[in-house]
Amino acid sequence: MAKKIFLIAGLTGVQKKGNQTMKNTIYYLARDGFKITLFTFLPNRYHDLSPMSCGMFDESRDVIEYHPIPLWITPFFFAGSYMKKRIGKTSIAEHKKTLLPSDEVPNYFSQNNLFARLTYLVFWYLYVMLETPRIILYSLKKKPDLFYGYEVYGARVASIAGRILRKPVVTRFQGTPLKINEQRNWNTLYPHGVLGLKSKADAVIMANDGTHGDAILERLGAPKEKIFFWHNGIDINFVINTQHGEELEKRYDLNKKTVLLSVSKLVLWKRVDRAVWALSALKTDYGVNNAFLFVVGDGTERAYIESLAVKYDVSDSIHFAGAVPHEKLWTYFTLADIFVILQDVGNLSNQVFEALSFGLPIVSLDDGSTTGILKNQYNALLIKKQNIETDVPRALAMLIKNKKMREGLASRAKETFASSVCTWEERMEREQKLLNTLINNEHKTSY
Numbered sequence: 001m002a003k004k005i006f007l008i009a010g011l012t013g014v015q016k017k018g019n020q021t022m023k024n025t026i027y028y029l030a031r032d033g034f035k036i037t038l039f040t041f042l043p044n045r046y047h048d049l050s051p052m053s054c055g056m057f058d059e060s061r062d063v064i065e066y067h068p069i070p071l072w073i074t075p076f077f078f079a080g081s082y083m084k085k086r087i088g089k090t091s092i093a094e095h096k097k098t099l100l101p102s103d104e105v106p107n108y109f110s111q112n113n114l115f116a117r118l119t120y121l122v123f124w125y126l127y128v129m130l131e132t133p134r135i136i137l138y139s140l141k142k143k144p145d146l147f148y149g150y151e152v153y154g155a156r157v158a159s160i161a162g163r164i165l166r167k168p169v170v171t172r173f174q175g176t177p178l179k180i181n182e183q184r185n186w187n188t189l190y191p192h193g194v195l196g197l198k199s200k201a202d203a204v205i206m207a208n209d210g211t212h213g214d215a216i217l218e219r220l221g222a223p224k225e226k227i228f229f230w231h232n233g234i235d236i237n238f239v240i241n242t243q244h245g246e247e248l249e250k251r252y253d254l255n256k257k258t259v260l261l262s263v264s265k266l267v268l269w270k271r272v273d274r275a276v277w278a279l280s281a282l283k284t285d286y287g288v289n290n291a292f293l294f295v296v297g298d299g300t301e302r303a304y305i306e307s308l309a310v311k312y313d314v315s316d317s318i319h320f321a322g323a324v325p326h327e328k329l330w331t332y333f334t335l336a337d338i339f340v341i342l343q344d345v346g347n348l349s350n351q352v353f354e355a356l357s358f359g360l361p362i363v364s365l366d367d368g369s370t371t372g373i374l375k376n377q378y379n380a381l382l383i384k385k386q387n388i389e390t391d392v393p394r395a396l397a398m399l400i401k402n403k404k405m406r407e408g409l410a411s412r413a414k415e416t417f418a419s420s421v422c423t424w425e426e427r428m429e430r431e432q433k434l435l436n437t438l439i440n441n442e443h444k445t446s447y
Contacts, residue, residue: 279318
């Protein structure tokens with residue numbers, strides 16, 4: 001008989017674009033025999049986030065049951081979304097006016113004023129109060145073998161349900177926005193997130209994405225032996241859209257250019273502004289006029305980053321692709337010569353693994369977040385934060401002008417991928433073993 005998992009997703013959904021973690025988690029668990037009941041506090045078909053809207057689930061309909069937010073709560077959800085966008089924010093517009101490449105932006109949550117933080121906290125408590133009874137009622141009927149709480153909302157509900165019904169609990173986090181060196185501000189800036197991270201569980205799966213999530217969990221009281229600090233996997237069964245690639249090559253005359261690639265959400269702390277600035281510095285300081293930058297991704301700072309392209313007079317050397325469905329993302333990797341990631345918090349995103357798989361040399365920051373994967377002068381050029389303004393354009397210029405160096409880093413990037421990065425199938429095999437162990441063992445009290 002199939003083992004039953006209640007996956008409590010909170011405000012996280014299955015995405016066609018962007019992060020594919022939940023999509024792959026559900027797919028491989030369902031494919032390999034688990035019966036998944038997915039609970040989300042998002043409306044049905046909200047931005048096409050339901051699993052059945054993503055074609056890869058068609059063959060798994062009999063083992064995936066989907067429960068979006070109850071209809072009567074939907075108006076409150078949209079009211080909350082409206083409030084989030086329009087009130088409670090401390091403007092960082094003035095900060096952006098003087099932002100230098102070497103500066104660190106304020107903590108992500110510092111843009112939320114006290115009212116916004118209290119609103120988030122109250123909503124978190126309301127979510128827990130509303131979702132927990134729904135999960136308990138469904139549990140009495142469906143009798144799940146394990147509760148799986150996703151991110152800071154779902155984690156607490158899974159923890160409570162597991163303790164009430166004496167079933168094992170797994171919590172799962174895709175990383176953390178908390179800064180390891182700013183612990184004194186955690187409860188002030190991100191109170192609901194801290195409560196979610198502290199949810200008691202039999203196992204805590206934290207993505208090793210360079211944000212030091214394992215250390216943060218330990219500081220919040222999680223026993224080290226219950227933390228599973230794993231890299232995400234990557235998809236390797238992709239199809240390259242050659243027609244799209246040919247169109248881009250022709251439109252931008254890429255055969256005569258060295259192509260830089262940035263892939264991320266366009267939010268301030270991702271620091272895509274640094275890549276745009278570096279493109280300008282290449283022209284003015286190093287006489288490099290044949291560099292071209294693809295910016296893949298969308299977000300709240302897109303207009304700001306596009307304005308920087310105008311300010312630095314590099315608009316004709318940048319293509320803003322916007323949010324791209326994952327199956328179309330590979331075209332940009334095949335066109336690229338160099339991958340650029342210069343984030344303030346964590347530089348070991350899935351896109352780094354994807355860049356390695358395509359054999360792209362990487363220019364990033366030497367901030368400790370990529371240890372074990374990226375090595376300076378081996379498969380990447382890593383820049384100290386204090387030297388960003390001098391060394392980032394210098395590193396890019398070296399790679400653009402020195403094809404032999406670029407090819408050497410590229411070759412070793414592929415070697416690193418082969419030896420150190422797992423596919424999603426391999427990554428999920430580890431997780432399935434963990435879940436089976438928890439289900440088969442007698443349930444013990446969570447920490």
